[in-house]
Amino acid sequence: MSDTPSRPSKQSAPSTPSNSSTPSAPSAPSTPPEQSDGGNGPGPAPQDTAPQPPATMSYREQHSRATQPQRHHPWPPPPAAPRQPAGPPKWLTDVRPEPPARIRPATFVAALATALLSALLLGDGLGLNLLVVAVPAAVAAYFAAQAAGRRLRPWTLVWAVGGLALLAIPALRDAGWPTFLACISALALGSLALHGNRTWAGVLAGSLGICGSLGSGTAWAWHGLRERAEVSRGRWAPMVRTTLVAVVLLIVFGALFASADAAFADLLGGLSPDVSVADGPWRTFLFAVGLLGALAAARTAAAPMRWDRLEIRPGRARGRAEWALPLVVLNLLFAAFIAVQLAVLFGGYDKVLSETGLSYAEYARQGFWQLLWATLLVLLVIALALRFAPRGGDRDRTLVRSVLGTLCVLTLVVVASALRRMDLYVDAYGLTRLRISVAAVELWLGLVIVLIMAAGVLGSRWLPRAVAASAAAAVLAFGLISPDGLVAQQNVARYGDTGKLDVHYFQDLSADAVPALDTLPEPQRSCALVGIAGRLEDRNEPWYATSLGVARAREILEDRPLKVVESECRKLGTYGDQRGFYDEY
Template sequence: ALLSALLLGDGLGLNLLIVAVPAALGAFFAARSAGRRLRPWTAVWALGGLMLLAVPALRDAGWPVFLAMVSALALGSLALHGSRSWPGVLLGSVGLLPSVAGGARWGWRGVRARADDSRGRVRTVARTTAVAVVLLIVFGTLFASADAAFADLLGSLTPDMSIGDSPWRVFLFVLGLLGALAAAYSAAAPVRWDGITVRPGKARNRAEWALPLIVLNLLFAVFIGLQLVVLLGGYDKVLEETGLKPAEYARQGFWQLLWATVLTLLVIALALRWAPRGKAGDRTLVRSVLGVLCVLTLVVVASALRRMDLYVDAFGLTRLRISVAAVELWLGVVLVLILAAGVFGARLLPRAVMVSAAVGVLAFGLVSPDGLIAEQNVQRHGNGGTIDIEYLDGLSADAVPALNELPEPLRSCALENVQRDLGLRDAPWYATSWGEARARNILEEHPAANQGDRCYDLGRDADERDGYEEEDSYDPY
């Protein structure tokens, strides 16, 4: 709670990890006192959550940081409650939230009981703490006034506290206190979400169950066969007959294929619910039909990613495009896990899907999506393509190393917003990401020049000037 009030009010960075570590230790000691043992999967979820909190310390962009924070909270909740089944994974990932009220009541009862039993020790601790604080203030002030270097060091290490942000600090204190108590309470008395059982649906006979899926498999096969024909030389003919531009053809297909992948996963889940399961032949039929469907869907995933690649080549990479491509790639990983579960058993499937999602979020933050967007667009411009400076100058400080490679005046126009934002920030070391610090160093060595109105006419998308306007020009990120 104290670390939350002192460190979190200045921004996000390494402070999230600093706050999370003692909260995790408190939960560990509470679980040990309650007789719980540290199991391998508990350690996996806990370490994974702490690793995800390293993303805010590395990246300046808010959207991968937000995904990492939400995923870290979900993994931390799984570490506290445990998970084996689908209800355990889905409900256990948010199980920490209902424990907030119970944790507060539990903490209050514990403090009252300890205070009644040890009034003398409480007074001793209070006196010792007060004396230590007074000594630190007095001698710290003397040393700071005696040496400027020590004063600068002390100022950089000490959080900036002012009266104006006191209500915000109090809120952060309460938030940290309730969160730590909820974590410790959940560790000592977890809710067993795995105890919830989902009954399978009524089993259907083989023909009623398999015939619709076989028809769906045939439809997938016909579509994939047409895609192979296009790849083998019919691409120009398809464009000629449809009247579409290459980028329009690519964009038109990606979103439909993305939804096809999502709906296929839904079909697989429902099919498993009503699958015939009486005999060994039934299990073979289920594995065969659904296995073929998964394999065909993987080809659809590859086709969707190829279409997105064509679209990016035509118009450049954006936050929306890299996000949906990452989701499509993760859906392909889920299909591979389902195939593996059909061969080796589905006992670990819920945990494996959650691990794949967490690894995906961690990788997404570590690769720096804003940096990749800037790098791809700069490379595309170097190869003779157009560049949208109006879009690139809205990226975060993570994009500065790539944008710094642009020729002038494109470089200054792309970096002017980041340079202005960095000039307005005065965050301490624990609330400053590595991406922001790196961008600040680059711009201090080579500042962006003021180009005035020239930036409004530079780097506009040539396709929009020729009358083709992208339908997804609005980017919600």
């Protein structure tokens, strides 16, 4: 017996009853042709069964429908993949700092001390108090850097010491503009000390980088304190109780001793700040500013931004002729200008003035500003030239050094010419704040050009930090020389030589000008000092908000009181806002 089922043969197929008049026919399949299984089984091929138009349509409608393209409806597309959120740009990822270490109790205590001193001392003005507030903030940053394992490097020490030295300017000088420059420069140096950058991008961005830690510093301190409070909850309560007891004892016994002795009361009143309830909002704001600033400095010291990782790609190197030809033409122009200046120097100014039709002072004033802008543009030209300089080999380096070195030397001569013109202008019209400021800027630009020349010989790795240090040193020197005092001293000396004196201009100077103006004869002395004396009487700062210049000015005015005669002062041009002082003096 076979396991395969037998297939019926034709002979065994059933047949229909026979009929003599009807032939026999094969049996039809049970499945209709149109219901095939799609080609997987037996059956005829599927036919194209396009829908036929109904018979009730007109011929025009049938023709229009037949000529229209058949619309195929594909399967719906798969759902789109969810769009991934765009990540931060590459440069931000490169400069992102490492996670900071937890805040130490010493760091938080130093930041809290900074906030308290800010609220108590900074509300009465700027002086020695600014330096006093900066010291605990620097201590907080030091503790945070120590906890992060950072080491003290030489340039970090230079930036830190330079910033503290700049904060001594408000304690020495009364003039507001040197104080403002010193405070801004001290903030920039402090930020550089916390970041420790050395490239151009690092120095420029790092000088302002501390501002980016104002928000993250607060969050960092909050998370760190919360973690430490959970671990050592029992240690905080005794510390808080001890502090409260000490404060209560100081207040109670200090009030008793002050009421018992008038001398001790005066001493205590001079040392302690005058705080009233009306100053509450202002003191609270200063407290918040001090706390945020100290925490931002500590957070930056714990994990600084890596601005040195910013990649500044050099420009496409140019050919030698394409790069050098414009610079050679510029050098020839500078040389021609310097040759004219030497001819004027040896031939005298009288011939030049007669040919140009300008006066002595107009010739000096007109040239100074143009030469100042020329010096600034030379620095821009040098930066662009170095970006697109040829970099093929030793010959290219020699070409770059020769062309740019010549340009720097010629620019130094232009700087000297500009300063000489300013000197001539000051001799004709006297020294003012604006003139001494732009002359100081021109001197610093000359120093920067010298540094660029040195970098071309010794290498440029140190150049960004050297330029930043020179700017800070220039601001420090500008504040130490007392610009208002120098302005007054030069004008007093000019009065002795020419008899010309602009007494009205002295009314806007600060107390730093009093020692020089005190040497004038009467009535010029009293008329020149009347405006400064009036402002000093309106001010009543405590010792920590009084500068050395103010203290010296008050001492001079007390030893030699003013003798103001209104008619004489009006002849000298001193009047207007100082009318109220004439009656008093």
